[in-house]
Amino acid sequence: MKVDHITIPPGFWAGLNQLEIAPQDIARQAQLPLTMITEAHEVTVDQYFRIWQAYSDLIGDTAIGMIKLAAAFETSQYPPTVLATYHARNYRDALNRMARYKQMCPPESLRITDEGHYCTIDLEWVCSEQSVPPVLIGTTLAFLLELGRRGTGQPLTARSVEFSQSMGDVKALEAYFGCPVRINASSNRITLYQKDLDCSFISYNKELLEILTPVLDQSLDDQRSRSLADKVKWIMKRSLSGGRFDVQAVASELRMSDRTLQRRLTEEGTSYKQLLTQARHEQARKYLADSSLEIKEVAFLIGYEDQNSFYRAFRLWEGDTPSNWRSKYLAEILIPIIWRD
Structure with a gap:
C-alpha cells in the first residue's frame, strides 16, 4: 500500500502535555510552523518523523521516552480506529483489528504470524527509504503490549522484543516489556504468548463495535479507491x-x-x-x-x-x-x- 496521509490524534498531544512537553516546543525542535502542529492534524511522512524525532530529542533517552508516552496515552482521546481495538472482544481480536485499521494510517504496518505457543508481530514501514526515529518504533511496539494490559486488566509480558536500532536504556526496556530485549536485530518485532491472546477484554463493548466496525470498514474501502x-x-x-x-x-x-x-x-x-x-x-x-x-x-x-x-x-x-x-x-x-x- 502506498503512503497516504498520516493523522496525529489529539491523544498524542495530550500525552505530551502530561510529560510537560508543549506543542510549540515540538514545532520549534522539528522546525515546523506551529500551525502545522496545532491545526493540521494530518501531516506528511517527513513531517511525522520530524515530530517524533523532536519528541525524542526533548525527552532524552529513547527507551524512557517511549515508555513514558506509552503509559501516558488516554484511550478516550484516540480516534475510532484505536477505540475499536480497545473495546474488542479479546486481545487477539484487538490485535487483528489493529493490523487491519493500520492500513488507514501509514507509514507503518503490522504483520501477525502465529507460531505454536507464540504470536509474533512484525513492524514494517511503507517508506523504507526514510530513517524511522527509534522512539517511534519503540512506542509502536510498546503500545501493542499496553493495549493488552489495559484491555485485559492484567500485567501481561512479552516473550521477546527485537529492535533493529539502538534504543537507549535496554534494562528499562526489559523491565517494561518483562522479557529479554535484543538490539541491532534484523527486524522490529514483539513476540507474545498465545494464551494471553485469548484473554477477554474487560473493556469489551459489543454495542460500540457494532457501530464502529461498518463505518471503519467503509472508510478503509473508500481510502483504497481514492484517486x-x-x-x-x-x-x-x-x-x-x-x-x-x-x-x-x-x-x-x-x-x-x-x-x-x-x-x-x-x-x-x-x-x-x-x-x-x-x-x-x-x-x-x-x-x-x-x-x-x-x-x-x-x-x-x-x-x-x-x-x-x-x-x-x-x-x-x-x-x-x-x-x-x-x-x-x-x-x-x-x-x-x-x-x-
Whole structure:
C-alpha cells in the first residue's frame, strides 16, 4: 500500500502535555510552523518523523521516552480506529483489528504470524527509504503490549522484543516489556504468548463495535479507491511550507517514479502543475480566512518565497488582492452574526 496521509490524534498531544512537553516546543525542535502542529492534524511522512524525532530529542533517552508516552496515552482521546481495538472482544481480536485499521494510517504496518505457543508481530514501514526515529518504533511496539494490559486488566509480558536500532536504556526496556530485549536485530518485532491472546477484554463493548466496525470498514474501502490526483494534492498541501513539493519529492512519497506519476495523472485528466496550482489556491483561501495570519505568513505557508509572487498568483485565481479578498470574506461572515444579534 502506498503512503497516504498520516493523522496525529489529539491523544498524542495530550500525552505530551502530561510529560510537560508543549506543542510549540515540538514545532520549534522539528522546525515546523506551529500551525502545522496545532491545526493540521494530518501531516506528511517527513513531517511525522520530524515530530517524533523532536519528541525524542526533548525527552532524552529513547527507551524512557517511549515508555513514558506509552503509559501516558488516554484511550478516550484516540480516534475510532484505536477505540475499536480497545473495546474488542479479546486481545487477539484487538490485535487483528489493529493490523487491519493500520492500513488507514501509514507509514507503518503490522504483520501477525502465529507460531505454536507464540504470536509474533512484525513492524514494517511503507517508506523504507526514510530513517524511522527509534522512539517511534519503540512506542509502536510498546503500545501493542499496553493495549493488552489495559484491555485485559492484567500485567501481561512479552516473550521477546527485537529492535533493529539502538534504543537507549535496554534494562528499562526489559523491565517494561518483562522479557529479554535484543538490539541491532534484523527486524522490529514483539513476540507474545498465545494464551494471553485469548484473554477477554474487560473493556469489551459489543454495542460500540457494532457501530464502529461498518463505518471503519467503509472508510478503509473508500481510502483504497481514492484517486491518485487526490493523494497527490493532499501531499502537496502538507508539504508546501517545507519547500518539498517538486514532482520528484511527491513521486518518492508515493513510491513511484516521476514519469509514472506524470503518466498516471494524465490518464486521470490532470497534471502535476494543475494540481499544484489547485493546492496552493485552496490552501491560500483557507489560511486567509484565519485573520490571525499575516499575508506574508500565508505566502510562506503555501510555498512562495516572496510576497509579490503570491500577490500575482492570487490575482489570477480570484481577480483580487489577498487583503481585499480577506476583508470581503470576513465581512460576509460578520453580517449574519450582526443580523442575528
